[in-house]
Amino acid sequence: MELFTNQVLAGIATGAIYACMALAVVMIYQAIDHLNFAQGEMAMFSTFMSWQMMQWGVPYWGAFILTLALSFAGGIIIERLLFKPLAKAPVLTNVAGFIALYAIVNSVAGLIWDFTIKQYPTPFGSSPFLGSQLISTHQAGMIGITLLMLILLFVFFRFTRVGLAMRAAASLPESARLVGINTSWMIALGWGMAAAIGSVAGMMIAPVVFLEPNMMLGVLIYGFAAAVLGGLTSPFGAVMGGFLVGIFENLVGTYIPGVGNELKLPIALALIITVLVVKPAGLFGRPIVKRV
């Protein structure tokens, strides 16, 4: 039983990271109807930036906040330079754009910081959490930071004017323009926020997977699985999907013989395909009620 609890809690911890990535993916998907394949690489680059700052002597939380701000700005710049011009382009053009962004960010990170694995610090320590062997302080911290961020995002979207405007712009751009919302900037803002959310995921997972340019590939695939499972149209679903995928991944790895670390990634892919075949809207992507 302890093994089970342990695996579930560890699943929730990594699930928190998947939830962040899924949420970032869903935010951009809602704004522009495309999956950002480069979301993981953007997060990886952000994590490297924070690492570099710490190398220069900036304390952890200072680097954390600075990285959030820089990622936010970076997300906006990427949207303005690359994806705003592609707004009316066909799907495949956009896909090519995302793959290009993926490759460029990945290579530039390798060029600057090379491809060797680096240690990344955790601000929470890695001792047992509250004296319990079930979960480490870093895992607890991962969950805590994610929950805090989710609450802030919820409050932002539910209770602020800009949040309302962003939701309106994502759901019906033309109507949004007709009430005076600058939808183009709302999309840019969505990119900035997605980049910032991704950077949190990167900085939280880096102590676990170690810092290197390809660190986010697996995480992003799990993030996609989470987003698809929860429903690409539902930010709440994406978050739930993240936690579910995290738990699922750990339990399958523990209890099904033959599924070691090597087979965990195909499980995420199998999950994506299964959901798309059985319930394409995802668990929480409820169909919109419409009466005419």
Added chain:
Amino acid sequence: MTTMLNVKDLRAYYGQVQALHGLSFALNEGSLTTLLGANGAGKTTTLRAICNMVRSTGAIEFEGKPLSGKSTENVVRLGIAHVPQGRGTFTTMTVEENLQLGAITRTDKKNIVADIERMYEHFPVLKERHTQQAGTLSGGEQQMLAVARALMLRPRLMLLDEPSFGLAPLIVRELFKILGKINREDKVTILVVEQNAQLALELADQAYVIETGRIVMSGSAKDIANNEDVRKSYLGY
């Protein structure tokens, strides 16, 4: 009377297809004007051109300021509210959020709250349903919501695209009564595009008739209603 909106030689295009062929008309401040015409005459396009939602040439002046080159959202910010065809309801949001969105460009928080209450007085059914997802409202209720949302801007000019579309006759009468009230009491200049010519002419004080992208007739609503050709083509008697 001063001219609020002045449209001169408006030509609009959908790709290669030209939909408006040099349309000119003017709206007086405080007037309630209707634009009549058959399907495909260019009524909707005219409204869309005013808000720069379609490629167009010609000159449109609002209170003396040219609108050309302004983005849709900036046209709206000048005080031009547009209730589009199909109502443009934010179906996944609540009725109250829809109203808040109508006032999203305003910063006078206190007045916004008061205005929402005022809308609930105009449209009591919206108050009953203010926490409900807007997509679950009936067509008539959604049209009320669309008008209320547009009024939340505190517009100087309101453009309505076929507000009677798909509504039961009684509801249409009620809606038009409210539009008349808004025009008189809130001093909002209104331009309404309609296929229901009879009702529109009863309500309006000015009327224009549009055919294949050109204005073919203009005058007071009364004169237009009494015109033989209009009666035959649009009123059916």
